[in-house]
Amino acid sequence: MADEPRLFPERAAPDAPKNRLREEAFDTSGHRARLRKRLLEGGTDALADHELIEYLLMLARPRIDTKPIARSLVQRFGSLAGVLMADPRTLALHPEMGESSAAALRIVALAARRLARQQASELPVLGSWQTLIDYLTIDMAHLTVERVRVLYLNSQNRLILDHHVGDGSIDEAAIHPREVIRKALDIGAVALILVHNHPSGSPQPSRADIQITQRIIEAGRLLDVSVHDHVIIGREGHVSLKAKGLI
Numbered sequence: 001m002a003d004e005p006r007l008f009p010e011r012a013a014p015d016a017p018k019n020r021l022r023e024e025a026f027d028t029s030g031h032r033a034r035l036r037k038r039l040l041e042g043g044t045d046a047l048a049d050h051e052l053i054e055y056l057l058m059l060a061r062p063r064i065d066t067k068p069i070a071r072s073l074v075q076r077f078g079s080l081a082g083v084l085m086a087d088p089r090t091l092a093l094h095p096e097m098g099e100s101s102a103a104a105l106r107i108v109a110l111a112a113r114r115l116a117r118q119q120a121s122e123l124p125v126l127g128s129w130q131t132l133i134d135y136l137t138i139d140m141a142h143l144t145v146e147r148v149r150v151l152y153l154n155s156q157n158r159l160i161l162d163h164h165v166g167d168g169s170i171d172e173a174a175i176h177p178r179e180v181i182r183k184a185l186d187i188g189a190v191a192l193i194l195v196h197n198h199p200s201g202s203p204q205p206s207r208a209d210i211q212i213t214q215r216i217i218e219a220g221r222l223l224d225v226s227v228h229d230h231v232i233i234g235r236e237g238h239v240s241l242k243a244k245g246l247i
Contacts, residue, residue: 032058049080053105060104069096084109085142113139117162124157125193126228133231133238140197140233148175148196152189153228161187175212177219184225192220194230203234210246217247 035055038046047055054070073094077083083091084105091102116135125132132151140147145167152161163183165175175194184192194213198204213230220227230241241247 050074052080053083056104056108057101060100064096069094069101072096081142084112087144121159125151125153125159126157136195136231136233137238140195141235143197144199146197146199148194150175150180150183151193151195152184152187153191153193154188155190157191157228160189175216177212177216180216181219181223181225184220185223189225191226191228193228195233197233201235203232203237203239205230205232205239205241205244205246210241213241213247 032055035047035051039055050067050070050073053073054066057066057069073083073091074080076094077086086105088102088106091097091105092099113135116131116138120128120132120135140149147167148165150161150163150165151159152163154160161183165180180192180194184190194216196209209230209232213227217227227247228242230247232239232241
C-alpha cells in the first residue's frame with residue numbers, strides 16, 4: 001500500500017480497492033496549473049462540476065490524481081449539489097475517499113449554507129424572496145428525509161429564528177399548530193413562513209400539506225400571528241402555496 005501524505009492523513013474506507021492509487025508516481029503539476037488558471041480567470045462556469053470536486057479533493061490529496069474520484073462521485077450522487085450535500089460518513093466510505101477528503105467537500109457545503117443564511121437574514125424576507133429561496137434550496141433540496149422548519153419574522157419581516165421543528169411527514173404528528181404559534185409568541189414574532197422539503201424531488205403540495213397549513217393559519221389568526229406562506233422545496237424546484245392560491 002502506498003504511503004499516506006503526512007499533512008493530510010487518510011483512513012482507507014473498508015470497501016476501498018486493495019490496489020490503491022500510486023501517489024508517488026503521479027505528476028499533476030501541468031494539469032492542476034491549467035485548472036487553477038481557469039478557476040481564477042474564468043467565470044462561474046469556468047470549471048465543470050467534476051472539475052470543481054477534483055480541485056477541492058486535490059487540496060486534501062495533493063499527491064494523487066483526484067479526477068477519477070471526482071467523476072465517480074458525480075456519477076454516484078448525480079450532481080455537484082448531490083455530492084456536496086451527501087452525508088459525510090457516506091462520502092468517507094466512497095472508494096479512494098476517507099475522512100480528510102470528505103471534510104474537504106463538507107466544508108464547502110457548510111460555507112455555502114452559512115453564506116446563504118446570512119444573506120437571507122440581513123434583508124426583509126418578503127422583499128428578498130429569491131435570496132430566501134436560494135438559502136432554502138441549498139439547505140434542503142437534497143435532504144433524504146422530510147424536514148419541517150418554521151421561519152419566524154418580526155414586524156419588519158426580518159428573520160429572527162429559523163426553527164427546525166422535526167423530521168418526518170408534515171402532519172399533526174410532526175408539527176402541532178398550537179406549538180408553532182406558541183413559539184411565535186414566546187420569541188415576539190408576528191409572522192411566520194412554513195417550510196418543508198420533499199425528498200422525492202417534486203415540490204408539488206399534498207392534501208396534508210394544505211390541511212396542516214390551514215390549521216396553523218386558523219391558530220395564528222386568533223393570536224394575531226400571520227402565516228405568510230408555506231414553501232415546499234424539492235430538487236425539481238419549489239412551490240409557494242400562497243402563489244398557487246392554496247392559502
